Amino acid sequence: STIDPETSLEVGRAVVASHPTNPPRFFDAPVSGGTRGAEKGILTFMVGIAEDDPQFPLLQQIFSYMGTSIHPIGGQSLGLAAKLSNNYLSGMIALATSEAMNLGMRLGIDPKVLSDCFKTSSGGSWVNSTVNPVPGVCPDAVTSKGYEGGFKVQLMKKDISLAVQAAQGVGARLVLADAGLKAYASAAEDPTCRDRDSRVIYRWQALR
Known part of the structure; x- marks a missing residue:
């Protein structure tokens, strides 16, 4: 870990x-x-x-x-240091992707169509293409298998917390950190999300 x-x-x-x-x-x-x-x-x-x-x-x-x-x-x-920076970025991208997918879907867009649009647009990312948080978009990913396995949401909460501590130690400003950490901390305590892959943040964010 x-x-x-x-x-x-x-x-x-x-x-x-x-x-x-x-x-x-x-x-x-x-x-x-x-x-x-x-x-x-x-x-x-x-x-x-x-x-x-x-x-x-x-x-x-x-x-x-x-x-x-x-x-x-x-x-x-x-x-x-690189690992913490990477996991901070990955966690924030997953949360942002969850929010963007939820927004588009509520506006009437099919989730697969929206994800495909992201892939060739400025909002594209590895998270969207490989482990899109919305079940069914990436059929072979843990996100389409009940979020079972993968990188547990508790570990994402831990790593973002470590990244925040490291940032405080060197005076690096993390604008998204507070909201992101609160989201993952809450998801980690939610019985419908705990012990599941961190992209379960979509379930916590969109389906509450």
Whole structure:
């Protein structure tokens, strides 16, 4: 599960201190892609290492058995920084997609037609194309299977909370964070949403 960058730094320092005469290296390498990406071996790795680090080719080789996109983000803890940034973005896009789909549907648009329109328009996204929050739009996605499996809504709430804490620590303003965090926190406590994929935010937002 995703943790905060500062914890990664603390663990790294502890690892180095454990063998002062021959200090080992520690790298954070969170992933994106979910269970589907893991099953297909197409995960994205965000590695806390510089591209010119002599250890990167070895890590790249190891991670290539599990993923197809391996990004050297920079120094230690920056892999987690990228992961938190990504999950914050993904969560907000899912919530915005849910709202936009609900708006269009209430105005009379068929959900599949609306999603297809988004795909070739400025509102398009991976969320819309692959795991559209509205059941039936993406038949093979968890969103069309009762939101069972996938990335639990509680984990999205946790990761957005960690992103907010990290942003506060560096003075980064997150305009959408308050409303988004409240939405996911409420969905995480809703018995019809809890323990389901985070795109269940559509159920919480549109069907209340």
